Amino acid sequence: MSIDIPHQMLTGGGLGAVNAMQDSVVLANCIYNMTQVTPQSITSVFEEYYRQRYPRLDAQSKRSQLMSFIMGGKARGHVKAFEYRPQVAWLPLIPNRGTGYVLPQEGPGPLPMLT
Template sequence: MHDAVVLANCIYNMPDVSAVSMTAAFEEYYHQRFHRLDDQFKRSQTMMSVMTGKTWIQRMTRHAMLNYVPKWIQDRDFIKSFEYRPQVAWLPL
């Protein structure tokens, strides 16, 4: 959903429909979203390896994360995932 909002804003802010403007809009979209997507992908990949891990160490890590990590640390990680909320700039308020 965030990607759709950012892309819609970039397309809306294009001065015209030329190929140069379209390229600039997609470059702006890339600059706004890629580092956030990359961070989220890494976070998701780590969580997936912990939650589906089959080795003894992965099972112990999963047990520790789910049972012994304080709630404030979990909340801090959730805040990082949800801190960026793009707004639709072209809709009337």
């Protein structure tokens, strides 16, 4: 078993790297949306990160374990995971060009550029 810290993902599931990238994007968005730098706002950032990520990570960790035991039909198990596609909030959002459903972006959208 490989461990994607802080999420345990079995290598058979193939979700470790994806979750690491999603963690980075969601945490960066939460930090970007901070209005002030205080201990309370920093705590609030990590609470919001946890709120957005934990339910998905828990479900994907369980799915990863199950998929490690099932060899056939792996691709179908990933469809639900591919619906969640966080994007960096301060860059233009990439349109969905696929045929699958993509969940809407959480949190405020890009801020207007300062000139």
